[in-house]
Amino acid sequence: MAEKTYAGKSVNVTEDGYLTNPDDWTKEVAVEIAKEEGIELNEKHLTVIEFIRDKILKGETLTIRSIGKSGIIDTKGFYDLFPGAPLKKASKIAGVAKPASCV
Amino acid sequence: MKKIVILGAGTGGTIMANKLRKVLDKEEWSITIVDRDPNHYYQPGFLFIPFGIYNKYDVVKPKASFIPSGVKFIVNSINHVDAEKNVVSLANGQTLEYDFLIVATGTHIKPDETPGLTGKEWYKSIFDFYSHQGAVALQNFLKTWEGGNMVINIAEIPYKCPVAPLEFAFLADEFFVKKGIRDKVNIYFSTPLSGAFTKPKATKMLGELLKEKNINIIPDFYLERVDDENKKLISYDGREIPFDLLTIIPVNMGADWVARSSMGDDLNYIATDRYTLRSEKWENIFVLGDASNIPTSKAGSVVHFASDIVFENLMSAIEGRPLLAKFDGHSNCYIETGFGKGSLIDFNYETEPLPGTYPLPGVGPFGLLKNTRINHYGKVMFRWIYWHLLLKGKELPLESQMTMAGKEL
Structure with missing residues (x-):
């Protein structure tokens, strides 16, 4: 566990940089985490991020496939917004736990 | 009634x-x-x-x-x-x-979920080994194959038997060595995961083994489609892998x-x-x-x-009683690593695969996260156990709950 400051706010993060408390999340925090990931947040990103927050905080699990079928965005679009590892990056910016790719 | x-x-x-x-x-x-x-x-x-x-x-x-x-x-x-x-x-x-x-x-394989997979190359240069039919077709193909790019791909997670694609890679390496054509075969292991496996200690051990056997791992590769005209795998982020032989673990579904x-x-x-x-x-x-x-x-x-x-x-x-038995997610997998050796992992919801001995702490005979001959024999013997004891619901000398005894932290 480490401490970081985003948008003037001190928050706890895991060793991979995920917020340990999803309640610490604000849009301003998201913008700064995104910057670290090399992403300039726009409305489209935020729609996806809010969708992910909503689902995860309800206790659902998400996969790239389920997001691609959600109607929010298709898989290709998801990759375009969060290049490389979209679910991991989007989860980090959304302030929720690192997606567990279970065995 | x-x-x-x-x-x-x-x-x-x-x-x-x-x-x-x-x-x-x-x-x-x-x-x-x-x-x-x-x-x-x-x-x-x-x-x-x-x-x-x-x-x-x-x-x-x-x-x-x-x-x-x-x-x-x-x-x-x-x-x-x-x-x-x-x-x-x-x-x-x-x-x-x-x-x-x-x-x-x-759970079952659904090759139709991936565009281009079941087109003209299906069972010609693209195979699965998760069906009886696919495994047999691949056996026939390999009898006369002379080499090229062999790509192993995992299309989606989760899939049945998470270690099987790795075992396939290790056994393929041995097969081509013994056939005398290993220098003509490039083996690529492409996976949507960030490494050879999901849990850190096993990923490290298995990743090193892949390297030792000159099997190239392509991580974070999430398959969008197969271009069967040009024999290429294409990921959602536009990366391409050319293949001469594709062994795929198709999308698994219930x-x-x-x-x-x-x-x-x-x-x-x-x-x-x-x-x-x-x-x-x-x-x-x-x-x-x-x-x-x-x-x-x-x-x-x-x-x-x-x-x-x-x-x-x-x-x-x-009997109207509360449900008191609790599953801990216990899993135990033999991993064939080629040339008559094998490894073994034992884990549950909470504990990742760790090195040690199994099932008797300190004794074994099987070595956890070790690459040994006896582990391979465990796998070979298991077929007999499966048909004669396991399916019939007979007691095996293995606990359903995972134990930390015999594991090294």
Whole structure:
């Protein structure tokens, strides 16, 4: 566990940089985490991020496939917004736990 | 007469039929088991078929031989389950009412989910080894293949038997070495995961083994489609891998009837309490093995360990007692690493695979996360154990709960 400051706010993060408390999340925090990931947040990103927050905080699990079928965005679009590892990056910016790719 | 219906006569369903028939009074309880296939396949054996280590007939026996007398076995497809009314409808129009339902219809490959996969190259230069047919077709292909780019790809997670693609890579390396063409074959292992496996210690050990055997790993590769015209895999982020031979682990999904009955998630897995193994929605439905959405491996060993819990909790439910048995997600996998050696991992929901000894702490004979000959023999012997003891629900000298004894932190 480490401490970081985003948008003037001190928050706890895991060793991979995920917020340990999803309640610490604000849009301003998201913008700064995104910057670290090399992403300039726009409305489209935020729609996806809010969708992910909503689902995860309800206790659902998400996969790239389920997001691609959600109607929010298709898989290709998801990759375009969060290049490389979209679910991991989007989860980090959304302030929720690192997606567990279970065995 | 009260009724138990078991859907699926694979590893899980067959074990449950055997366990339940032994203890439930025949005058009071009828047990019916349904499966669309009259044959039981020893699925861990599919891995060995492409390399000619096992042949076509080494892995098949009639299902009926493993189902005890006093259990009705119906060979038919499941059309639909009405979980509110407690009725199963079969493809032939027959209906089965139940007091308790055990779902054990597993997970299956769905090559049609990936565009271009089942086009003109399917079973010509693209194969799976997760079906009997695919494994046999690949065996025939490899007999005369002279080399090139062999790509192993995992299309989606989760999939059945998480270590099998790695074992396939290791055995392929050995096969090509012995054939004298290893220098003409490039082996690529492409996966949507960030490494060889999901958990850190096993990923490190297996990643090093891949490197040692000159197998190139391509991580974070999430397959969008196959271009069968130009023989290339294409990922969602536009990366391409050219292949001469593609061995694919296609998208895995639960049974189609689950979707028709609106009982599962987007991959047809049924929401299941990870500890009690009862459906989260219906009190008289238990879900055993790959058909559930519990966060552990989809693998025969899990089914075997979980069957003890389903049995105990179902008996409690029948007698109106609380469900006290708790599954810990225990999984135990032999990993063939080629040249007569093997490794072994043992883990659960909470504990990642660790080095050590199994099943006797400090003694073994098997070495956890070690690469040894005895581990390989464990895998070889297991086929006999599977047919003669495991399916019949007999006690094995293995605990269903994982233990930390014998593990090194």
